[in-house]
Amino acid sequence: MEIFSSSVVFEKVADGKRKDKSVIQCMECSCDNVYMGSKDGVVQHFATGSKTGERLTLREITKRQMGRSGEISQLKAVPVLNHLLVLWDSSITALNMFCLEPIAALKKIQNVSQFCLGEPTVHTQQVFVELFAASTKRRAVSIHKVCVDRWECVGNVALAQDPVALAVYETCLCVATCDRYILHDYQTQSALELFTHNLGKQNVLAKQSVKGEFLLNGPGNLGMFVLKSGISQRPPVPWPDGVLDAVVNFPYVLVLQSKSLHVYSMLDQQLKQTVFLNSCKSLLSSTDGVFVVGEREIRRLWQSPPEVQIQKLLGCEQVTEALTLLDGVQSLLPEDSYKNLRRSIVCTSGWIHFYREAFLDAKELFIKGDLDPRELISLYPGMTLISEDFKSQPPTVSNAKDLRKLNNEAQPEFHKYLSFLCLYLREIRNTDLGQLFPQDIDTTLFKVYLELGYYDNLDQFVSSHNDCVLDVCVPDLENHKRFFTIGLLYQSHGQHFNAIQTWVWMVDDESVDSSEPNVLLHIVKTLSQLKEKSIIMKFIDWALQKDQKENPGDRSTFEPEEVLSILTNYPLALVLYLEFLVNEQQSQMEKHHTLLADTYASQILQTDPEMQDDATNMEEMKQKLQQLLWQSSFYDANAVYEKIRSSGLHVEKAILLGRVGEHRKALCILVDEERDEKAAENYCWRTSAGRDREFTQQLFSCLLQTYLESRPHVPAAVDLLNQNAVAFNLLMVLEVLPGSWSLQLVMRFLCESLRATTHDRRMRGLEKSLARMDNLRQRHAWIEATQEMVRMDKSRVCHSCQWQFNGPEFLRRSTGELVHTRCYSTNNSQ
Template sequence: MISFVHAQLGFLLLFDLRFEDAVNHFLLSETMQPSEIFPFIMPDPNRWSDLVPRKRYWGLHPPPKPLEEVIDDGLITIQQALFLKKAGVDTVVDEDFLSNPPSRADLLELAIRNIIRYLCASRMKDLSSPEMEGVDTFLMYLYRALDLVDDMEKLASSQNSCVVDELESLLDDSGHLRTLAFLYGSKGMCSKALSIWRILARNYSAGLWKDLSENGSSGTSVDKRSGEEIAAIEAANILKTSSDEDLVLEHLGWVADIDQELAIAILTSEMRESQLSPEKVVAAIDAEKVLIHQRYLQWLIEDQGCDDPHYHTSYALSLAKSVIEAVHMESKYRGKDNREIDSDAQKIYLLREKLQLFLQASDLYDPEDILDVIAESELWLEKAILYRKMGQENIVLQILALKLEDSEAAEQYCAEIGRDDAYIQLLGLYLDPQNGKEPMFTAAVRLLHNHGESLDPMQVLERLSADMPLQLASDTILRMLRARVHHHRQGQIVHNLSRATNLDARLTRLEERSRHVQLTDESICDSCRARLGTKLFVMYPDDSVVCYRCYRNQQGDSSSGRGRSSRKDVIFKQSWLVSR
């Protein structure tokens, strides 16, 4: 009953223009339904007219009608009360209204704000789907009436029950396109939402609309972005989850024009149910957007495990071209300050590092295609990696030893080849580099010092140049020859020790075979426990004795009569030690 009274008081106060008190009573009423407020917002008939319950509340208040009419009637009542007061007649109109008559605009704003307060509270209730649609749709109506843009966008971008058909023409006509775009997005109408974001980005770019970053009232980091960037970000949020290839590729271009990182995030998103076709994506990427092309291929290869040689080759070619272009640009502009020079050098270093790592890691690209691109450049390390993939050992050694002069890398490559002739070949390059270059005696001595002991002295001596100073190589050659003799003698010692061990083992075996065994009448077979007597018998190394029949039955079994396995349980006697 008390809920019924609160609702009746609320309506009476509403018609008395005391909107805040009216809504306070509405909120205290448990029987009050949000649909009872709908006729005050939109006149009948409308989509939700059938939801309005027919409650009379004792018939103490007039029938529901739009707020504007309620306010107009209330203002007329106030005017009449003022005339009656001047005539000395008392009225029931609030004394505050008589002493300070409100304006229609102020009353309308106050009414709308309090109805908004009631509808927001109603959203927390368990309402039917049609009633929830009415609450959210009318809430958007009221937000728009007061131009509460932030609240409109917050409602539209969150989970809501707004009816799009009731709002789209209204929001479009009033210019609230951002709200309409958010509303389309929340309802899954991605194509319409993206079209609006594209229009907004174009208008901000052309200066047709005031940029959001110019608003003096906003101070958040989001508002500091330009309106064009915000439009691209919102579009990207939709495209990241969309599996519609045509839709994604249609809007990829204008997003990339604003922010390439956003375009990359769209293409590499893991949020969509099915990934886009790599063939269509690569074809759709603007040829001038090199960063997007490279980052997409990198993601495709490294994160998605793509093993298509075409994409591996395309990625390597793109990286190689970027490196060559960066080197060319650095050499073209020589008048830069130190800071710009350091920045360019760092950029080139990072690009080359990425290219080198990929060339080493992948075996699926075509090295000849990459070599055609970098043939005239000074990218010697990259060339070495490619020739190594092609198995051109001699060219790799020439690049490492003569072009890069990296002795350590050259020796490491020889170790990977695993043949002694590779070191001999490297030694020949050091001593006879060709093309008028001076012999690299220091590198040759280093090579002999590190690996000379494993090389054939005759081949080394044949390779040594007559121009090489003897004092540079004498110690190394002497040590190499001594090591050669040492290895030979060490091999002889090991060979003779092995022969001695083998001979001693054979002798021990002979002694075991020739030793005498004495049997008595009480001797029994260790396997079947029968007396041996004059039977044939067999003796195992662990001194167990079995009759010949048990021995024949155990053919193929290495266990003795006592169950010891001669394969698993090693038998060792002190007399078997090498003593000679």
């Protein structure tokens, strides 16, 4: 992969007549200024011309001969001071960086083997830069403060060995000697030995990496990254043997050999690119790129933008590498660009997994990468995109398949891809991304359900809120003969009339093969839930004619009176609705209860008792009517009685007569007309429930008299007495019994009555004794309260009558108050 592009920015033509000593030795860049130092002591100043694309041109401004001989070892520009520092003949000389004239105020610094600069420091009075000069002769690093018109030595760091390489960050010096690397803080004077090495002098490196980090040539041909604290936060780079120089151009490390340049990633430590060169000496990193200094040419390398690199990696399907690069350069990219690239990487990975049929991984990656769902939908044959302005960009991955061809040649495999589309669309339809394209997603999901035959899922989907396009979906459902689903789709889109009309057609047309068995019930429920009365009125007669028994559910759309007027011609439905009002809604309106009773009676009287089914219905209706008459207290008893007066509903008439207090008549009907002694007895017990004992005794006595007035009912009267002795008053019974009855007939009654009478008498005596005992307990408590000693004097008065005590006749109340005994007795009697 080509990460860095290169071009020659300067080339020196060799003079073939004599030995040429003007080979390039070093260079420096500062803004638009380029400086070169040659082996014969010449410093040249160039200005960079206008950039034409990626090409950089140099224009020579001036040059200066430092002396008759000696090479220029190092150049450093100080733009803040307009100085150019030149290391020549083991001395540092300060020149003006524009005219290359020496600065007279700044004398040479002698015995320097190499130097480096710190960051400029700005104070209120002056601006200065720290200069760190390493001396092999003195085995030390001297620290100078460089100002515009002077410099002075402000510190010195002594070393045990000759310094070979030097790098500085803030107050930390990274020094390489002939056999080891050392970190030294010149402010705290603390030193830390890092590791030893066995490199030759020209292969020892100490370079600045990113902020606060040094790049060192470690043992075993490893490029080591070391922080100023002495620790390493990145793995080392395994680079080749014989490294001459190395620089960091984030996120890459460029490693120079004599004939080649190797580019390694700081993120995954892998070799990314190799550039073959002529004989080279050093590298220089600048804002314009990396310059490779050779003997007769200078070559510039510039890094392609991270976005371009990532796109190239995606083109090669190096997804992991692209993601590593993106995360590494996140701080260099705008937030929007970073997010877009990350989505692109994740989606590319998703496409690779998709065509490998690793569908679960593909789904997670597509969701994570915010894939436009229309990109996926457009790949499937038969799927309609609603968005007209969408332009598909098919994925450019090597394992891509043609799903249209797959649909024709391998249906089972294609159905796997359809199932994935279904899973993916269901996952995203309620997300923020899904809300951007609701019609495309819901219409496609609808088609997938239909294509795969997931009819239960389809009905559930179209029954809830959806954004399916009706013009697209309805024809598909008609082709698949899913007419009930058409109604559900209309209903979910608010087209209730079309929905009900479709279902009505299904019920009326017997030739329609419906998979929904109870369409009529669904129509009734739909009508009951509608708020549009106009639609309900169009179909209500049809629904009632089909079946009056269907429970319509919610009936809140119409007022009860409106419903009753509608159901006038539909008696069964009328009964069901009245039962709903009375039993469920707990209506207390007299009209509703009376109308329900009348309707029960009408249906009972109209039923043919000879038909078996009708007889069953009549008996059930009688039970309902009797239950209503017994339990309800809101109907008009007289009106209902007039309704059934001439009928054979004797039990019902008896209940109604009892409701108006005509118990004697009611019992006569049950005994003489209904001829049901059990019903008469139940009438007495049910009517007297909750009433006092005297009423119960009178009611049973009335029934007994009714039996005695008719000679054939003598056995019934005897049974009544013997089985319900507790319900009678013994004296009243003895007064009305005929003298002709033998004692044996009523022996059981008499025994039980006497036993009950004795029991009552004893219970009353027991209650009286318990009351007397409670009274004695209370008196005892009062007496106990008066047994303590009380000191009396003339100032003591009765709390009740306020008279002074004149004798021992007093009591103390439980509250501690003293009263006369006569006052205590009076108060207690009151």
